[in-house]
Structures are given as structure tokens and as C-alpha cells.
Amino acid sequence: MQNGDHVRNDNGHSFSHPGLILPTQSVQNQIHELAKTLPPPRKQNTACDACRSRKVKCNRLPGEDKRQHCLSKNYPCTHFVQQATSEKKRSAAARRPRNISTSSSTSPVSAGSSPIAEHNTPPWFKAAFGPWNSGRLQSYGGLNMQSTTPTLLHHLFAAPESESTFMFKSRSPGYATWGDMASKLEDEAFRAEFALDLVEVYFQIVHTRLPLLNPLQFRARLNLQATQQRPVIAKQDEPLHPALIATVLAWGAKFSEHPLLVADRERNGGQSLLAKALINRTRELAESLKVHRIPNPNHVVISLLIEPLQCQDPRHDNGFHGFWLTSGIRNLLGLQINHKSVMADIKDPEARGTMIFAWWMACLSDAFSSFYYRRKPMLDDDDYDIDFYTADQNTQEATDPTAPSPREQLEFLGYYRAAHALARISRTIARQLWRPSTDQDGIPLDSVLSYISDLSKWRDAHLSKVGVPPNLEANWDFVSAVSACASDAQYHVTWVALFFAMDEVGIRDDAFTPSNINQVETAKRKVMEEALQASLRIAALAGVLTSNGYLKLDPAVMHVSCINAGNLLARLGRPEVFQCIKALEQYSYAYEETKEHAREIGREYEVALQKGPNNFQEMASAINPSSRAFHAEAMSVDALTNGNGKHHGNTVSLIF
Structure with missing residues (x-):
């Protein structure tokens, strides 16, 4: 079975509900395109102070220091003066939140120097939107960031008796806990087919409410039949992050009506123990791969998807404590997504659109959950300067039939503008109650x-x-x-x-x-x-x-x-x-x-x-x-x- 064969038709999943019309694959793709069409913020003026004060254009070449243009015309550059006089202050105290300390820095920071690198960019930021698996390998129970999808599935679908270690061994006896059909998970082909079913259920149900992923790219990069690491030629050829795959599968298991999960629920009083195990293993895998610690676009998406996946009762040990939501927000702040100048500099439209949507999803979730669960909001109104901008109502219809129309974009922006206004009220009340x-x-x-x-x-x-x-x-x-x-x-x-x-x-x-x-x-x-x-x-x-x-x-x-x-x-x-x-x-x-x-x-x-x-x-x-x-x-x-x-x-x- 080739990877391309894994793209099923619109009804190629186990979920069935009489009279229920779920979105087709083309609609799923359109939902993601609509989510990422929140317009990028306007870019701030990057001219040096001397040119700005004279109200002339600062023709600075890409990569050129601000002062070079002024010096070439024998003008004193205030940028150079400010940089020299403020170096001591900048090295003594880091600016918030643009220099969040992280263990993932790709270049060392010398003692006594500012952790903000050239052009106010953290040392790890330039690589943040590059391949996620380009750093050193990290391992978890035999899994690391280079593990193939079949290897990941072998670990995720291991029998309950190997809950925490996921070691390779004969696993049949423990499968009985998950119902009569669970022993089929020993077969690699069945695991691949089962995983594909869970992926399709995810995009049919969860993706419609949380459109953080590109369905086409995810299906193309899933690579269920890969037996060895393959070279990365382009972004669409990069393997998916193991924790992202695990998160999608755990979501699918929550709602899937696959016969295996039906038998599991029948055996265990209406609840799927396999689905619970996948949630626990997804959390453990994400923690081991430092999803909560290393600012990375993949880690942002994974964190925001794990939070609502869990038990939502704060009274339970495994309930809502805001950990993964907070981690997602910290990763976003680490990537400086709260700065409109940084957002405007992200060249890849897919990455920029996804991060804009992720930011507003995290911002709204932080405000509402803080009010509901009586905790202090992590974000303040002045922690970000990006905002919603009205789409052009006169924009012509896109030639791509799957692309959202200007009317749909306006409706989408209107919804999020209203949600943001309500979130600010909730944030204000939450701070008072705290x-x-x-x-x-x-x-x-x-x-x-x-x-x-x-x-x-x-x-x-x-x-x-x-x-x-x-x-x-x-x-x-x-x-x-x-x-x-x-x-x-x-x-x-x-x-x-x-x-x-x-x-x-x-x-x-x-x-x-x-x-x-x-x-x-x-x-x-x-x-x-x-x-x-x-x-x-x-x-x-x-x-x-x-x-x-x-x-x-x-x-x-x-x-x-x-x-x-x-x-x-x-x-x-x-x-x-x-x-x-x-x-x-x-x-x-x-x-x-x-x-x-x-x-x-x-x-x-x-x-x-x-x-x-x-x-x-x-x-x-x-x-x-x-x-x-x-x-x-x-x-x-x-x-x-x-x-x-x-x-x-x-x-x-x-x-x-």
C-alpha cells in the first residue's frame, strides 16, 4: 500500500451517525484555509531614527546594519548612539517577553551579552520555523524525532501491560483489557489501517472546530508504510512530529466508532480504555520530546490540541490545570508571535496563517478558562499588538473553488472579533476574582x-x-x-x-x-x-x-x-x-x-x-x-x- 492510497474518500472512516452530515475532505481543506486567512499584521517602520526624523526613506539593504546608510551620507545615526549607550542596560536586564530563556538555543550566548541577537532576534528564532527535527535527537522508550510512523504506532498501540515503557515484546495477553478485537493491533497492517481511520475521524469532527492542521499536508506526510528514515527534500516531504501524530490519533479514538473501539466500550461500561491509554501516552511522549519547553510551531499546535483532549474536570488529578494551554502560550511568546513585526516577517504563508490562528485560539482560551476555573490569566491586553483587520470586501472571488470567499472571510473575522471582545471582558473579571x-x-x-x-x-x-x-x-x-x-x-x-x-x-x-x-x-x-x-x-x-x-x-x-x-x-x-x-x-x-x-x-x-x-x-x-x-x-x-x-x-x- 503506497502512501497515496491512504487518502480515503469522504466516507472512508468508521464513524456513522444516521442523518449526520459531516464535512467532506474538500470542506475540511477549506476550513483550514479559512482559519489561516486571518490577515497578517501590518509591518512596522524599520527605518533608523535619523532617517525617520528627517522624514526620508531609509534605503537599507537586506541584512545591512541600520547605521550604514546614514554613515555613507555623513549623517550621525541615532541608532548607533542608542545601541552604544543602552548596551549595558540591555545586557543586565532582558526585555519581556522577547527573550524568554530556553534550553533550545541553537547558538551559545556569551556571558554578559544580551540574549537578544542581532536585529532583536533571539538566538533560536531563526531556526524556529525551519525543520523541527534538525536538532539533536531525543529518545523516549525507543522513540525519537526520527522514528518512522510504523514504529510510533507499535509503541502507541502497545498492550496495557507495557503502559509506561512501551518495550517491544509479545503483547497478546494484555490486549484483552481493550476488548475482543484488540489483539489485532499486533498486526502492522491492521495498525496502519486503524490509525488511518482515527486520522479521518479527527478531520471529520475535531478539525471542524480546531482547524490548526492542513489536512492535505498531514495526509501526504503521514507515511504509514515508511520502513526507514527518508531524506527531506521539501517542507511537504518532512515527516510529521511524532507527538503530533499521537495527538491526532488520540483525538480520533475519542469519537471513532471503529469495531475495535466499540468492543472496548462494550467491555468497559461505555468508556474506551484504549482511548484513555492513547491520551496518557500522548502526554508522556510530548513531555519526553520537550514539547512544553522548546518554542517551535509544531509544539504550539501540539500543546493547543492536547489541552482540550484531556479530562476537563479540574478536581481530577488528570483534569484541567491549564498546563498545556500555558505551554502553548509560552511557546508562542518564545516565538514572538505576539509582535506584529515578527508575524509580518514570517515568509511562509502556511506557517504565518497557522501561527496567527493559533495565537488567537490560545488568547481566547486563556481568557475564558481563567474566568471559568478562577485562575489568573496568563496574558494581558498589552501583551500583544497584533489585531484583527477587516478583509477587503471588494476582493474578487478566488479562482480556487476550495478557497474561502471574501464573504466567508468577513464572517470569520467577525466571529473572532466578537469572541476577542468577550474574552477581554472575561479576562477583566478573572483578574478581579484572582x-x-x-x-x-x-x-x-x-x-x-x-x-x-x-x-x-x-x-x-x-x-x-x-x-x-x-x-x-x-x-x-x-x-x-x-x-x-x-x-x-x-x-x-x-x-x-x-x-x-x-x-x-x-x-x-x-x-x-x-x-x-x-x-x-x-x-x-x-x-x-x-x-x-x-x-x-x-x-x-x-x-x-x-x-x-x-x-x-x-x-x-x-x-x-x-x-x-x-x-x-x-x-x-x-x-x-x-x-x-x-x-x-x-x-x-x-x-x-x-x-x-x-x-x-x-x-x-x-x-x-x-x-x-x-x-x-x-x-x-x-x-x-x-x-x-x-x-x-x-x-x-x-x-x-x-x-x-x-x-x-x-x-x-x-x-x-
Whole structure:
């Protein structure tokens, strides 16, 4: 079987769901092209200070020092003067974040000199976008960066008894843990076919939400039948990073309905032990190959893909702790992707587009997760100067039929601009909640009023454009449905999370005047009303996605919304909570921990039925009789006008 034979047709994978229309390979390629068409930032002025002050063009040759052009005309060059006078300062203290220390430096840094090399470039940056496997070899249980794909598969699909060492040996006895068909993994041809199935499932399901990879390049470079190292002629001929292959396979195993995985789930109570083993082995392999330590574009992508792959419950030892997300951000900062001047200098459009998308994915994830999980955001608003730029609406349609149209690019940019605006609000709230003074004294009243105002402005400006529209198109496809529902829920869960934060720490009012006390109660009631309407909205969206079987295919996007909305509705004794419970039960197909969340929410609801709304602290005074109505009719998706609290008189059924 040649490598080219591995590109199956659009239905060449094991995943099957009646009525579910998944993206074809051509659509998968278009999704990636659209993701990387975030326009690059404008390049900064690189003229020397003397030319800039005289407002003349600095005709500096490529690679020429800034001062040479001025000296040739007998002008004193301020760049040279500044460089000489600031050398001591630059060597004593490194600038943040452009000189992050790393063990991967490809050239030594002499003692007493600045770690920033010529033209403000770190010593390892020039090689960062070169071949990832050009450095020294690193080994992990027999694997290194030069290992062929068949060798990698032999290690990844080793029997459970060799979980940590992956040593070559007879492995049949241990395979029984993974079901009756697992012993077939001893056969190299079967391993290759199984791996190909997992890759196709990844691109059908995960890639539509996290388009960090180029499907065509990945399939071409997978090289399942390679038996020895081959020479690298061009970028498309480079072998894939072993940890990247492992990550894609682990994702595919989460959602695949291959007979081997079906038998595994039947044997182990609905959960795949093989899928769990692949996640653990992927993490171990990535750690061994220093993915979390060496700034490299491949390492950025791997880190960002591993984070949502894991258990998403922070209470579990293997749950969300933000390690891989933080590693991805550190790698991005190490590559200086947060500088628009650096981004503009990346010549390869594929690499530049992927890094721009990776940056915004990491930036948004950092902000939202910091708010949800009550940790300090890693990024500040002033940590980056790259921004979204509007695509030219008059651009002619591309000749390539698979390329995204200008209209699609504008929609894509609009979505990410809205998400970034919401992320900045979440980042601000997260920083306030992180402060010890907030935990001790409460959230300042002025801050609460600011959050209410910011969220209301965001809703008016963006929700109608990126949320679920009032009049839905019939037979929406999978990608359109889950994307609109996710962005809609992303906004609404912010109100719910703000409610729980206020309930936990309260509101701080230093004035203690009657008017301020009234303001505090008014703010509480406002947040309570918005949180209740938001929870009902999320429950309705979750009900629609559950009825279509979409949540079993969700790569850790909707679960936070379902959990938070379910918790609030359960404490209020609202019957709509069952939509969230059913959603989380379906979610447990890929994320086992959500089943326990569903049980906890169910128990909370039973207590509320017996004792009334309970388990509220600082926000107890805001709970009004309408919130407690147990007999309230369950809401449909459009029972709210995009979550603004105004009820419609009619309902629209959603059929995707």
C-alpha cells in the first residue's frame, strides 16, 4: 500500500451517525484555509531614527546594519548612539517577553551579552520555523524525532501491560483489557489501517472546530508504510512530529466508532480504555520530546490540541490545570508571535496563517478558562499588538473553488472579533476574582456595574451576528449548528459564571449609604435575571444539540455552559435542568467526567424540589418568586430574543 492510497474518500472512516452530515475532505481543506486567512499584521517602520526624523526613506539593504546608510551620507545615526549607550542596560536586564530563556538555543550566548541577537532576534528564532527535527535527537522508550510512523504506532498501540515503557515484546495477553478485537493491533497492517481511520475521524469532527492542521499536508506526510528514515527534500516531504501524530490519533479514538473501539466500550461500561491509554501516552511522549519547553510551531499546535483532549474536570488529578494551554502560550511568546513585526516577517504563508490562528485560539482560551476555573490569566491586553483587520470586501472571488470567499472571510473575522471582545471582558473579571482582596471583601460595586454594562454592550453589538439566528435555516449542517450554538452559549454562560462568583464572594460597597445599598441590590437582581435567562437559553440550545446527537462529537466546547446552566437551574428547581442533564450524559461518550456532573446536578435538583431553592449565599436576596416557579414551561431556543430577556409569543422548531 503506497502512501497515496491512504487518502480515503469522504466516507472512508468508521464513524456513522444516521442523518449526520459531516464535512467532506474538500470542506475540511477549506476550513483550514479559512482559519489561516486571518490577515497578517501590518509591518512596522524599520527605518533608523535619523532617517525617520528627517522624514526620508531609509534605503537599507537586506541584512545591512541600520547605521550604514546614514554613515555613507555623513549623517550621525541615532541608532548607533542608542545601541552604544543602552548596551549595558540591555545586557543586565532582558526585555519581556522577547527573550524568554530556553534550553533550545541553537547558538551559545556569551556571558554578559544580551540574549537578544542581532536585529532583536533571539538566538533560536531563526531556526524556529525551519525543520523541527534538525536538532539533536531525543529518545523516549525507543522513540525519537526520527522514528518512522510504523514504529510510533507499535509503541502507541502497545498492550496495557507495557503502559509506561512501551518495550517491544509479545503483547497478546494484555490486549484483552481493550476488548475482543484488540489483539489485532499486533498486526502492522491492521495498525496502519486503524490509525488511518482515527486520522479521518479527527478531520471529520475535531478539525471542524480546531482547524490548526492542513489536512492535505498531514495526509501526504503521514507515511504509514515508511520502513526507514527518508531524506527531506521539501517542507511537504518532512515527516510529521511524532507527538503530533499521537495527538491526532488520540483525538480520533475519542469519537471513532471503529469495531475495535466499540468492543472496548462494550467491555468497559461505555468508556474506551484504549482511548484513555492513547491520551496518557500522548502526554508522556510530548513531555519526553520537550514539547512544553522548546518554542517551535509544531509544539504550539501540539500543546493547543492536547489541552482540550484531556479530562476537563479540574478536581481530577488528570483534569484541567491549564498546563498545556500555558505551554502553548509560552511557546508562542518564545516565538514572538505576539509582535506584529515578527508575524509580518514570517515568509511562509502556511506557517504565518497557522501561527496567527493559533495565537488567537490560545488568547481566547486563556481568557475564558481563567474566568471559568478562577485562575489568573496568563496574558494581558498589552501583551500583544497584533489585531484583527477587516478583509477587503471588494476582493474578487478566488479562482480556487476550495478557497474561502471574501464573504466567508468577513464572517470569520467577525466571529473572532466578537469572541476577542468577550474574552477581554472575561479576562477583566478573572483578574478581579484572582485578587485575594476580592475573596476577602467581595467584588467592588463599580466593577460589577462595569461588567453588567460591558456584557450588555457586547450583546447589542455582536450576539445577533454570531449567535443562533431567530429564523433558522432548515437542515443546518453539523459545523454551522455547533458553531452558532457554541458562540451563543459562550456569551450566556458569562452571566451565569458572574452570578456564581457574586454569590460566592459578594459585592463590596465602601460607602454604606442607602443609595449605594439600593444599587447593590439592583445589581444583584439584574445579574440574577440575566443568569436565569441565560441558563434557560443554554438549556434550550443543549436540548437541540442533544436531540441531534451532536454533543457526543463536541471537543470540549459546550460542556462548561451545560454544567454552569445546569447547576443554576437545579438549585432553583427548574424543570429545564433535564435538558442540561441529558446533554452532559451524551457528552460522557467522549468525556467521562461529565456523567458525574450530570449526577450531581440531578441530586441538586431533587434537594431543591424538597426544600425549595437552596445553596445560595450572597445572592439569596436576589432570588425572586418567578425564579422559583417549578411549574414553568420549558423554553424553546427562541423563547428569548438572543438572550435579552424579551419573550416571544411563538416558537420555532430547530431541525438540523
